[in-house]
Amino acid sequence: MADTTDTKSSNQMWGGRFASGPDAIMEEINASIGFDKKLFAQDIRGSIAHATMLAHQGIISAEDRDKIVHGLNTILSEIESGNFEFSRRLEDIHMNIEARLATLIGPAAGRLHTARSRNDQVALDFRLWVKEELEKTEKMLTGLIAAFLDRADEHAESVMPGFTHLQTAQPVTFGHHCMAYVEMFGRDRSRVRHAIEHLDESPIGAAALAGTGYPIDRHMTAKALGFREPTRNSIDTVSDRDFAIEFLSIAAITGMHLSRLAEEIVIWSTPQFGFVRLSDAFSTGSSIMPQKKNPDAAELVRAKTGRINGSLVALLTIMKGLPLAYSKDMQEDKEQVFDAAESLELAIAAMTGMVRDMTVNTARMKAAAGSGFSTATDLADWLVREAGLPFRDAHHVTGRAVALAESKGCDLAELPLADLQAIHAAITDKVYDVLTVEASVASRKSFGGTAPSEVRRQIAFWRARN
Secondary structure, eight states: OGGGGOTTSTTGGGTTSOSSOOOHHHHHHHOOHHHHGGGHHHHHHHHHHHHHHHHHTTSSOHHHHHHHHHHHHHHHHHHHTTOOOOOGGGOSHHHHHHHHHHHHHGGGGGGTTTTOOHHHHHHHHHHHHHHHHHHHHHHHHHHHHHHHHHHHHHTTTOEEEEEETTEEEEEEEHHHHHHHHHHHHHHHHHHHHHHHHHHOEEOTTOTTTTOOSSOOOHHHHHHHTTOSEEOSOHHHHHHOOHHHHHHHHHHHHHHHHHHHHHHHHHHHTSTTTOSEEOOGGGOBOOSSOTTOOBOHHHHHHHHHHHHHHHHHHHHHHHHTTOOSSOOGGGGGHHHHHHHHHHHHHHHHHHHHHHHHHOEEOHHHHHHHHTGGGTTHHHHHHHHHHHHOOOHHHHHHHHHHHHHHHHHHTOOGGGSOHHHHHHHOTTOOGGGGGGSSHHHHHHHOOSTTOSSHHHHHHHHHHHHHHO
8 A cells, every 4th residue: 555655656656557648638537536525424434434444344344444434533633623734636526535544553554445345435425415415404404394384374365366377377485485485395394304214225245347356344334424324336336427417307396386475575575576684694785776675585495596507507417428337437526516505505494594584564465465456356256256247257257247346446345336237237235255365365265275274274384384
């Protein structure tokens, strides 16, 4: 292992296979230490588990194991304290740690790589990192859901316009609207949990692609590293990046949901809507227009989604043409995942803060809820229930009433009874009981509907589940 400490060599870890090291261009394209140093903790954790298993199986001595574990813990402390010098000449985090280990403990360091390859080593490190990131995402989504549950509880009876095509459709409650996002982010969290289950297999021991002839115990290392079990096919193990693609897919779907919410906040915070007001913590001013209060945090969440989507497409494209098993193309997987993870964390944190912090203008929402003849469907339903009209006929009668109200510049509830009876004689003064926005939302008691009682039922369900 003497050559592992020779920092003058361009690529000293390869031993005697190559007569000369790569030139500067090859070094530049080949090195990954600039980004994969993020995996240092996972690499050290995996190496300690591997060394422990090797000693347990009698493949290396207990003395060498103890030296290796002590050296690796020393390196971990050096990196965490900022006293570790990373070298581009050593290509990646694995070689950087191994070279430093050789300096610290001598020839015993060379025994660590027994019965493993960089192929299964990097698969392990990356899988551990993604698993930890998914667990972090699960907790953050739980926090976002909790924020929405609190706002839904607070506004279970606050009336607002519901939209289709961004046109006023029917009155709903703001609590019900909030619960729509609870459902969305609940599905995202479910996808996270399934992804953790899918990747919960240990790659270490698959070696380069064919397994190893050493009498290793892969179940032991899997248990030590917190995996359910080891992977079952060595070729698939080193060539698989489904776990990374699945993480990016989840990030893209979650990001899309966050972006839709961000878009609503951008719209709602305009003076034209005025439904919500963001705090100064999540807004900025204009450099030239002193009256402006810009929803920059929401806009940046919307933009982060584009970056996440790009990362997903990039990794799918990297992987789509690779034959089994490992190819160097797969080195390009990590930057995409690291960038998407950072963007997703920021977006969830920002949106959780905005949801908890924003001021809701219930009066403005209620005023808007009655615009655009939003209770027209209630009139049609009343005609079906009380006058016995087929719904299609009731729809036609209601359309005529809307046209009349529009021509008079008033709401449906402001039309005189005589005008309504001129359209259909079966209409009585009882119809006015259903033409208010409060009556409209209170009537929507079907399971999952917008009635305050139903909103509270769904809040209780999610609080028990969250």
